[in-house]
Amino acid sequence: MGIFRMPSLGADMEAGTLVEWLVNPGDEVRRGDVVAVVETQKGAIEIESFEAGKVSELIAQIGQTVPVGEPLARIGEGEEPAQVTPEPTVEATSEAVSADECSPVESRAPARVTGGGASPAARRAAAEANIDLSDLQGSGPGGAIVLADVEAVAKARKVTPTAKDELSEMRKAVAAAMVRSKREIPHLSVTQTVDTQAVSKWLAARNANLSPSDRVLLGAVIVKAAALAARKVRALNGHFADGAFVPSEDVNTGVAIALRGGGLVAPALFRVDEMPLEEVMAGMRDLVTRARAGRLRGSEMTGGTLTVSSLGESGAEKMIGVIFPPQVALLTVGAPQVRPWVVDGTVVPREVTRFVLSADHRVCDGRQASKFLTVLADKLSKPEEL
Structure with missing residues (x-):
């Protein structure tokens, strides 16, 4: 039990922006539960807990940029750090699978979201894409509207309000990874x-x-x-x-x-x-x-x-x-x-x-x-x- 910290999702990652909490204080989490969504240069990434226990405090706020290793939340009452993602990091490369040949299928069950209404990340994405939340049917527990619901509507309408910025950040991440790989390996x-x-x-x-x-x-x-x-x-x-x-x-x-x-x-x-x-x-x-x-x-x-x-x-x-x-x-x-x-x-x-x-x-x-x-x-x- 202890502190849930911002994980490193790449050797060149220095910080991530918290865009959505998928748990509330008092919730019990299991090892492997998705508990938050973090925005990085590589896009929005769901992060899991590698500890089990009760969420006692959400330390980071939605929209806050948190350096790698800094606290996001407290799980349980202990003081010992609880590392979120212990696996070594992986970088992006300059090659791509022919992913277009893979037709979309239904993905795994959606991550657990508490409460009704709309999550802060969903509200922010809806505002950027000029989407009326009252028109959406939420897929979260209790009908809560989550980020994925807004993204699905935006995709259907071909609305990509931040695509240029996201691409620029992605290319920066790819460039940094390739320079490191060719320099060190x-x-x-x-x-x-x-x-x-x-x-x-x-x-x-x-x-x-x-x-x-x-x-x-x-x-x-x-x-x-x-x-x-x-x-x-x-x-x-x-x-x-x-x-x-x-x-x-x-x-x-x-x-x-x-x-x-x-x-x-x-x-x-x-x-x-x-x-x-x-x-x-x-x-x-x-x-x-x-x-x-x-x-x-x-x-x-x-x-x-x-x-x-x-x-x-x-x-x-x-x-x-x-x-x-x-x-x-x-x-x-x-x-x-x-x-x-x-x-x-x-x-x-x-x-x-x-x-x-x-x-x-x-x-x-x-x-x-x-x-x-x-x-x-x-x-x-x-x-x-x-």
């Missing part, structure tokens, strides 16, 4: 061209009679295969912090997402190597939906152990990525191309895809990076086993 890159025609053929047969919301796309297959490769080659799955590599027991795969209007984020799917393909696809769609609505969680922004960034179904055939610190590897995926390919001694047209693995030379070498791509290619050759 000795990158090495290995490339492998993989025959992906069998994967595409298998997916076409699997998806033939399914609705769009039930289909699995190539991106999900690659994310799952990459997670299995990371489980096999542990030197590429984890964080480099305080001068040492800390391997992760879990494979939490970051998915680089291009935001509409510009900007990038790379939230993580947790324990992807243990997920069925259908869950990987659903998780990716959910991340895209919430990333574009500015409703990602702090743990998703800081918990990634390896990131996959894809150009999607069309575009350039090769991309060399920049690693998200404190991660030690980033897999980039070019757009599939039809090329002459030798199969059983005969040259035939085949769909092939180029993969580039950027790795931190402080923790691995070309042999381990090459092994990762070999395992990845093997997994993709047997998609039915994923």
Whole structure:
């Protein structure tokens, strides 16, 4: 029990602005409950409590800019600090997944909001977008109008009152992250061209009679295969912090997402190597939906152990990525191309895809990076086993 403090959601983050409380004094919170929304250069991020107990005091006020590490609230009566987000931080990168191929689906249940009426953040957003709150149906408990309700209406009306400023701040965050990554991490890159025609053929047969919301796309297959490769080659799955590599027991795969209007984020799917393909696809769609609505969680922004960034179904055939610190590897995926390919001694047209693995030379070498791509290619050759 103790002090709920402003978490660090990026190595270059110095402060965040509190835009919404999702709890009131006297509320009981559990570990993992979303308790507040904080505005950063990367957008609005939901932050969770990593402690359980009763909220005894809300110290920070709505609209207040709070430095990292400073108190936001008090949970329980103790005096010992209760860190909110203990995971290492993750930065944005200059590559983006082909997120447009992921159609929106319903995200998880909305965060708990107390009381009726409208939250302060919802009122502020409504005023900026010239939206009458009396016209809205709240999705919070007791019909309370929350920030997501206003954002949904603004999106439907194509109202983006602060888009220019948000994009400017996002680009600043991306620039700072990329400068830090290239300055501190000795990158090495290995490339492998993989025959992906069998994967595409298998997916076409699997998806033939399914609705769009039930289909699995190539991106999900690659994310799952990459997670299995990371489980096999542990030197590429984890964080480099305080001068040492800390391997992760879990494979939490970051998915680089291009935001509409510009900007990038790379939230993580947790324990992807243990997920069925259908869950990987659903998780990716959910991340895209919430990333574009500015409703990602702090743990998703800081918990990634390896990131996959894809150009999607069309575009350039090769991309060399920049690693998200404190991660030690980033897999980039070019757009599939039809090329002459030798199969059983005969040259035939085949769909092939180029993969580039950027790795931190402080923790691995070309042999381990090459092994990762070999395992990845093997997994993709047997998609039915994923």
